[in-house]
Amino acid sequence: MLTQAIWWTTNLLEAILLGRAAWRKFIKVYPLFYTYLAYVLLESLARFYVYVWQPPLYTNFYWGTQGVSVLLGFAVVWEIFRKALARYPGAFRMVRASFVVIVVVVTAKILANVLAGESWSLAATIAEEERDFRVVQAFLLLAVVGLVSFYRIQIGRNLRGMMLGYGFFIGTSVLNLTFRSYFGDGFQIWWQYLQPAAYVLVLLVWCVTLWPYQPNPEPGAESRIEQDYQALVNATRHRFRQVRAHVGRTVRS
Amino acid sequence: MTSTILFLTVGSCLLVVLFLFLHASSPSSKINGRSQAQEVLNTLQAELLPNWFVDRLFSKEDREFASSQEAPGILQLFDSERKSVALSWLRQTRDYVAQLMDFHVRLSRQRPDLSPATEVKLTFEYVQFQLLCKVLAAMIRMLGPVRVRAVAEHAADMATHLGEVSEKALASLDEVVPVKVAPN
Numbered sequence: 001m002l003t004q005a006i007w008w009t010t011n012l013l014e015a016i017l018l019g020r021a022a023w024r025k026f027i028k029v030y031p032l033f034y035t036y037l038a039y040v041l042l043e044s045l046a047r048f049y050v051y052v053w054q055p056p057l058y059t060n061f062y063w064g065t066q067g068v069s070v071l072l073g074f075a076v077v078w079e080i081f082r083k084a085l086a087r088y089p090g091a092f093r094m095v096r097a098s099f100v101v102i103v104v105v106v107t108a109k110i111l112a113n114v115l116a117g118e119s120w121s122l123a124a125t126i127a128e129e130e131r132d133f134r135v136v137q138a139f140l141l142l143a144v145v146g147l148v149s150f151y152r153i154q155i156g157r158n159l160r161g162m163m164l165g166y167g168f169f170i171g172t173s174v175l176n177l178t179f180r181s182y183f184g185d186g187f188q189i190w191w192q193y194l195q196p197a198a199y200v201l202v203l204l205v206w207c208v209t210l211w212p213y214q215p216n217p218e219p220g221a222e223s224r225i226e227q228d229y230q231a232l233v234n235a236t237r238h239r240f241r242q243v244r245a246h247v248g249r250t251v252r253s
Numbered sequence: 254m255t256s257t258i259l260f261l262t263v264g265s266c267l268l269v270v271l272f273l274f275l276h277a278s279s280p281s282s283k284i285n286g287r288s289q290a291q292e293v294l295n296t297l298q299a300e301l302l303p304n305w306f307v308d309r310l311f312s313k314e315d316r317e318f319a320s321s322q323e324a325p326g327i328l329q330l331f332d333s334e335r336k337s338v339a340l341s342w343l344r345q346t347r348d349y350v351a352q353l354m355d356f357h358v359r360l361s362r363q364r365p366d367l368s369p370a371t372e373v374k375l376t377f378e379y380v381q382f383q384l385l386c387k388v389l390a391a392m393i394r395m396l397g398p399v400r401v402r403a404v405a406e407h408a409a410d411m412a413t414h415l416g417e418v419s420e421k422a423l424a425s426l427d428e429v430v431p432v433k434v435a436p437n
Contacts, residue, residue, distance in 0.1 A: 089364065091361075091367075141267060142270060145274050148274075167267055178260040
């Protein structure tokens, strides 16, 4: 009964979020995030159909669709990264480099474990595979949050909510999946409540923070440093245009 | 078991970091323009970091002179005063370097030509400098300035290097305009 209530609540909240964003026309501003949300909603309804009408297929269907949602999760992380740093090319380069380092380190770790005969990457269960992917997402989010703080980048309410909500979801997923993997089926009774309950919290965070459209504040409003730099860039562009015009006139004459 | 602990640590870390991120307020910058940065850099280089100044502040000659005086309590007074001056110097130096680093960070986040490797190295040096300052402050309090001269010189060298990096960053603002065009 409780799981049913949680399930219907999540669907309702997802529909509200999608409807609100579509109505206020900011669904296009965060396309990957809302694609993810739409997918999760459709996936949930499809699972319900399979659960009721094709019960023997449910387990495979569940983990198959879950795999797609995990991959779409990377798109959400990418959207957070892209939107947070769009106006900060230096910080963008730094985060991109961190992403490369994380992917290389994780791949090296997987290869090392495979060569050593451990099954860290070739997980014994799909749940473990999901956990491994969520751990990578956790590292990526840690890099984004760390560098956003380090570079004192001000982010708007929408993106802050996206980061907090998705980060909370990833953090709790990693913990839940690890416990499930460690305790096995004994944890299933907790799993069926904890994971959806955490997701309801995430959706509530998103409902609050994504209700009105509030983009990131303009960079440099608090500081003249960026304005100095931007002024120099604009001056350079202006002078380049002058040079082009000058060269053009010289060639023509 | 090791993997389980690792995964639990990663998950918990993310939740803690998000909690801190939620409650963190963006520190306001003391430097709000290029001229202010130049001013801070000049003060650091000209007033706080000259070799003669650091040498004198941490030299044993002054203390030997004070100890040679017959007036009672003069050595204790000298030690106490010199200690507070040394701590004040350290505090100011650290504060100025922090302001320049903040300026550098705010500047570099906008720069498309940023080199991640250089930034990581610089951040590492800055963290080293901050730690060294904390150690040096503790040593000054415990041992007095005279006995920590070598460490103080090392801290001053690091501050000088970080100042030079800021100097280059300031100079690079001019390099953004490489073309000189004769007026039409």
